[in-house]
Amino acid sequence: MTEFTKPFDSSWQAYLLLVPTFAVLIAFLYYPAVETFRLSLYQTLLLGTQKAFVGLENFKILATSPEYQRSFVISFAFAAFVVVGTLVVSLFVSYLLFEVSRGTSSYLVAAIWPYALPTAVAATVLMFLMHPTLGVITHYLEALTGIELDWFTSGPLAFVVVGLVAIWKQLGYNIIFLVAALNNIPETLTESAKLDGVGRLKMLYKVYVPLISPTMVFLVVMDTIYAFFQTFPMVDLMTSGGPSGATNLLIYKLYRDAFEFNSLGKASAESIILFVIVAILMYVQLRVSESYTHYGA
Amino acid sequence: MSHIQLDDLRKRFGDVEAVRGIDLEIEKGEFLVLVGPSGCGKSTTLRMLAGLEDISEGELRIADERVNGVAPKNRNVAMVFQNYALYPHMTAAENMKFGMKSAGDYGDDEIERRLDRAADILDIPELMERKPGELSGGERQRVAIGRALVREPEVFLLDEPLSNLDAKLRVQMRAELLKLHQELQTTTVYVTHDQTEAMTLGDRVAVLDAGQLQQVAEPQELYDFPANRFVAEFIGNPAMNLVPVDVVEDGGEVRAEHEGFSVGLPDQAGLDDAVGQSAHFGIRPEDVSLAGNLPADAPTHEITVSVTEPLGESLLMHCDVGGDEIQVKAEPRAEIRPGDDIEVGFDEERLHLFDQSGDAVYHSTSATPKTSEAPLTE
Amino acid sequence: MATNTESTAATARPELSDYLSDDLVIHGLLVFSIVLMGLPLILAVVMSTQTPSEVYEVTNVGIGSQGLANYQTALGEYNLGQYMWNSFVMASIIVVGKVALSLLAALALVYYRFPYERAVFMFILLTLLLPVPVRIVPLFQLMADLGWANSMLSITGPYIASATAVFLFRQHFMSIPASLVDNARLDGVGPFTFLVKVLIPMSKGMIAGVSVITFIYAWNQYLWPLVVISAQEKQVVQVGIRYLQGASQSGLTQWGLIMAGAVLALIPPLLVLVVLHRPLLKTFAIQQK
Ligand SMILES: Nc1ncnc2c1ncn2[C@@H]1O[C@H](COP(=O)(O)OP(=O)(O)OP(=O)(O)O)[C@@H](O)[C@H]1O
Numbered sequence A: 001m002t003e004f005t006k007p008f009d010s011s012w013q014a015y016l017l018l019v020p021t022f023a024v025l026i027a028f029l030y031y032p033a034v035e036t037f038r039l040s041l042y043q044t045l046l047l048g049t050q051k052a053f054v055g056l057e058n059f060k061i062l063a064t065s066p067e068y069q070r071s072f073v074i075s076f077a078f079a080a081f082v083v084v085g086t087l088v089v090s091l092f093v094s095y096l097l098f099e100v101s102r103g104t105s106s107y108l109v110a111a112i113w114p115y116a117l118p119t120a121v122a123a124t125v126l127m128f129l130m131h132p133t134l135g136v137i138t139h140y141l142e143a144l145t146g147i148e149l150d151w152f153t154s155g156p157l158a159f160v161v162v163g164l165v166a167i168w169k170q171l172g173y174n175i176i177f178l179v180a181a182l183n184n185i186p187e188t189l190t191e192s193a194k195l196d197g198v199g200r201l202k203m204l205y206k207v208y209v210p211l212i213s214p215t216m217v218f219l220v221v222m223d224t225i226y227a228f229f230q231t232f233p234m235v236d237l238m239t240s241g242g243p244s245g246a247t248n249l250l251i252y253k254l255y256r257d258a259f260e261f262n263s264l265g266k267a268s269a270e271s272i273i274l275f276v277i278v279a280i281l282m283y284v285q286l287r288v289s290e291s292y293t294h295y296g297a
Numbered sequence B: 001m002s003h004i005q006l007d008d009l010r011k012r013f014g015d016v017e018a019v020r021g022i023d024l025e026i027e028k029g030e031f032l033v034l035v036g037p038s039g040c041g042k043s044t045t046l047r048m049l050a051g052l053e054d055i056s057e058g059e060l061r062i063a064d065e066r067v068n069g070v071a072p073k074n075r076n077v078a079m080v081f082q083n084y085a086l087y088p089h090m091t092a093a094e095n096m097k098f099g100m101k102s103a104g105d106y107g108d109d110e111i112e113r114r115l116d117r118a119a120d121i122l123d124i125p126e127l128m129e130r131k132p133g134e135l136s137g138g139e140r141q142r143v144a145i146g147r148a149l150v151r152e153p154e155v156f157l158l159d160e161p162l163s164n165l166d167a168k169l170r171v172q173m174r175a176e177l178l179k180l181h182q183e184l185q186t187t188t189v190y191v192t193h194d195q196t197e198a199m200t201l202g203d204r205v206a207v208l209d210a211g212q213l214q215q216v217a218e219p220q221e222l223y224d225f226p227a228n229r230f231v232a233e234f235i236g237n238p239a240m241n242l243v244p245v246d247v248v249e250d251g252g253e254v255r256a257e258h259e260g261f262s263v264g265l266p267d268q269a270g271l272d273d274a275v276g277q278s279a280h281f282g283i284r285p286e287d288v289s290l291a292g293n294l295p296a297d298a299p300t301h302e303i304t305v306s307v308t309e310p311l312g313e314s315l316l317m318h319c320d321v322g323g324d325e326i327q328v329k330a331e332p333r334a335e336i337r338p339g340d341d342i343e344v345g346f347d348e349e350r351l352h353l354f355d356q357s358g359d360a361v362y363h364s365t366s367a368t369p370k371t372s373e374a375p376l377t378e
Numbered sequence C: 001m002a003t004n005t006e007s008t009a010a011t012a013r014p015e016l017s018d019y020l021s022d023d024l025v026i027h028g029l030l031v032f033s034i035v036l037m038g039l040p041l042i043l044a045v046v047m048s049t050q051t052p053s054e055v056y057e058v059t060n061v062g063i064g065s066q067g068l069a070n071y072q073t074a075l076g077e078y079n080l081g082q083y084m085w086n087s088f089v090m091a092s093i094i095v096v097g098k099v100a101l102s103l104l105a106a107l108a109l110v111y112y113r114f115p116y117e118r119a120v121f122m123f124i125l126l127t128l129l130l131p132v133p134v135r136i137v138p139l140f141q142l143m144a145d146l147g148w149a150n151s152m153l154s155i156t157g158p159y160i161a162s163a164t165a166v167f168l169f170r171q172h173f174m175s176i177p178a179s180l181v182d183n184a185r186l187d188g189v190g191p192f193t194f195l196v197k198v199l200i201p202m203s204k205g206m207i208a209g210v211s212v213i214t215f216i217y218a219w220n221q222y223l224w225p226l227v228v229i230s231a232q233e234k235q236v237v238q239v240g241i242r243y244l245q246g247a248s249q250s251g252l253t254q255w256g257l258i259m260a261g262a263v264l265a266l267i268p269p270l271l272v273l274v275v276l277h278r279p280l281l282k283t284f285a286i287q288q289k
C-alpha cells in the first residue's frame, strides 16, 4: 500500500463527508442493535403493548426451552451440512475449471451464475422439482434408486432437501473465490510436482488445498454466516420449520417469536445469541487471515 | 542573492530522522543535482521544497520568502515524478491542462497557448490526444515534463525522472533535459541516485548521505577533490580504491606506507598533522598505470591480478596488494591473466588521503579546489 | 496455456495419450457438473410452459401447451410486474445510495487528515457484526415510529450505508499511486474536483463491481420486506413469489405459473451478473485481501 501525505486537512469537511454514512449506520444499525440488547432484558406482554424488566430471564427461558435447544442444535448441524456440502462440490467444480482453463473464463460464467440466484427462487424451484408427488427429481430418484423422497413428512429428509437448496444457491459464490485462489497460485509451485507425474487428485489435496487454505477458511466463515442468516426464505417457503421442527432454524424461530407470537423480548434475546455467533465467526476469520498474511500481497 | 535557501532543514518521521540539517543555497537558473544512495533523504528533501512534506525544523526560503507551511500550489513550483504520475483516464493534453484548469486562474486561450508551446518545446504535438496507456515510457515522461512546463514555474523539481526508462533512452532524455534547461533557464533541483546522471547534468552536485550533506561542488571538483571517503567512493565508477596506510616522514619526504607499497606524497600543506597517523590512501582505478606506460624512472609497485573484467573500452582488474584489494583500469587489449604479477605506478597528481574519521586531509593535485564549501561532518 | 505446458510435459514422457484422455475426462466432468447445476433451472423453464394437468403428469418434461401464457398471467393477474418494478426501484436506490455514500466516506478516510481516523474506520467496519436479524425487532419498531412502514424508504434506507462498500473503495483509493495524489496537491486541486475528475473515473471498475454485488444482494432481500411491507402492492418480487404459491386452479396448484414467477424473479440479477461478471470478479478479488 502506498504511503502518501493526505492532500486535504480540513477536519470538518472530512466529518461532513462521513455524515451520511454515519447517520444511516447510527440510525439503522447501531441504535437498533443497542435497542435489541435493551429489549432482550424485558418481557413483552399483551401483544407488545407493555413490557416488564426481567433481567436475563429471557436468556434463561431460551436456555432451558427444549424447542430452542433443538433449534440451536439443528442450526449448527444445518450449517455444518451446508458448509461441507458447498465446499466439497465447489472445490470439485473449481478444480475442474482451473485445470481446463488456466487463465481463460469460458466456462466460468456457466459455473458461477448461482451467485445471482435469489434464495426464494432457489427454494421455489427445488421445492417443486423435489415435490414428494409431483417432483421430476423425486420421481426419477425413486425409479433409479428406490429412495422415497417424502420430505413433507420426514424430518431428516426435509433437513436434507432444504440443505441441498442452500448448497445449490451458495455454489456460485464459493466457486468465484476458489477459482481466484487457485489461479493465484504461482505456477512454479506446482510445475515441479506435475513434472514428477503426481496424479491430479493427489495434486488437489496435497498441493492445491494447502495453498488455498486461507480462502477455504474465509469461505467456511462466510458459508456459516450464510447458513445462519440467509436461509430464512427456504424454511419459510418450503417447510415452515417442519415437519415437527426438523428445519426450525434459529432465524426462522426468531421471526416467528417476533412477528407471529409478538414475544419481542424473547426474540431480542434470540437476536443477541445470533449476534454472538456472528461475532465469534468474524473473530475467527480475522485471526486466521492475520496468521496467513504471509501468503497474500 | 540565491533563489532557494535551505537553512538547517530537518525532517523527522516519528523516530526516524530522514533529513538531518541541510544548509544549501541554490542560485537562480542553476541546475542542481541531489545525489546519494537509496534512502538517504533525497526525495524527502525535494518534497519539502515542493511543500508535499512538512518541514520539521529549519527554514526554507524561495525567492527570499520564507515558505515553510505555504501550500504547494502557492510555491510556484512544478514537479516531475519517477513514475510519471499521469492520470490514466485523461489524454496527454488533458493531463497537461488539468492543473491549470482546476486552479481556475487561467483563461482558455492562455491554457491553449501554453499547451501548444510546451508540446512544441518537447516535440510531442502528435501525442496530445493519446492516453498514457497508449504512450511509451519515454513519451509518458515527456508528457509529464510538459505538464510541469505549462505551469511556467519558478522552480522545477524532478525526482528520478529517468529511472524508469531503459539505458539508451535515459541518455537521450538526459541530453534533452540539458537542452531544455539551457533554453528556459529555470532553477532546477534534480534528484537521482545515479552518479553518472548527476555528473553530466548538474551545474553543481550535492551529495547526500544518511540525511546529511556531504559535499556540494561542480562535478569535476567533486571528482578531483572529494571532501570525504563517502564522496570519494560514491562519485566515480568503478569506485576509488581506499586502503589503510601509515603516514610516515622519511628524510624530509612524507610517505604513505602499506604492506604492499610505499608512495611518496608530493609535499603539500596540511600533511604535517597526518604524519605518524594511520590513514586511508585513495587512488582511482584509472589513475593506476601499467609500468610500461610510465617513464623509466617512475616508482612502481608489484601487484597480483586476481580477476579480470573486460569492459570493452578498458580492462578492469581486481588485484591484490599486500592483502588488500585494489582495482586497476588498463588498456583493453593488455595481455594480462588472473594470477599474473604486474608492475604498476600511481599517478602522483591524483593521490588522496583520508583521516580516521573519513575526512579528506590531502589531495596531491597542485591545483586547489575552486569553491570550498565546507563539508558537514560534525 | 494449460494445454501447452501439459503437452510439453507430456512429450517428455511416454504418457501423451494418458494426458489427452485425461483432459477429455476433465472436460466431460466439468460439462456434467455445469449441466447438473443448471438442470433445475432448465426444468423450471420447461415446466413454466405447462398447464396444471400437464404438470401433474410427472414424467412429462416437454414444453407444455401454455407457451408464455403463464408469464403473462403471473405478470398481470398476479401482479408480479408490479412486484418486479418495486424490486427494481428498491435495488436501484440502494445501489446508487450505497455507492454515493461510500465514495464520500472513502474520500474522507483516505484523503483527509482528521482526528480519530482509525476510530471512525473501526466504527464503520464493526457494523459487519450487525446483519438485519440481529436488530430486526427494534428496526421494525423504528420504521413504525418514523411512519415508514409499507414505504420504499423502509426497504432502502437501512441498506444504503455499508461497511463493505466503504472498505472496498478505501482499498481501491489507497492503491492509486501516491504521486498522482501529490500532483493534485501541487496543482491545488480541490476535493470535489479530485473526486469527480480523478477518483471516480479511476474507480469505474470498482464502482461497477460494487454495484453488481449490491444489486444482486438487494434483489435477493426477503425477510426484511416480508416483515416491514404488509401492503401487497408495495411488495418486492421475492416475497411476491410467495403469494403465487396460493394460486390454484380447480384444486390443482398452478406450478407452471409459479415456475414462471420464479424464472422472472431470477432474470434481472442473472442478466446483471452475466453482463458485468468481469468487474464483479475483480472486486471480489480485492475484497478477500
Ligand atoms: N512517509 C514516511 N514515513 C516514514 N519514513 C519515511 C517516509 N518517507 C521516507 N521515509 C524514510 O526516510 C528516509 C529517506 O527517504 P527518501 O525517500 O527521502 O529516500 P531517497 O533518498 O529518495 O531514496 P530512493 O533513492 O530510494 O528514492 C528513508 O529511510 C525512508 O524510509
Ligand SMILES: [Mg+2]
Pocket: B042, B043, B044, B159
Ligand atoms: Mg526517492
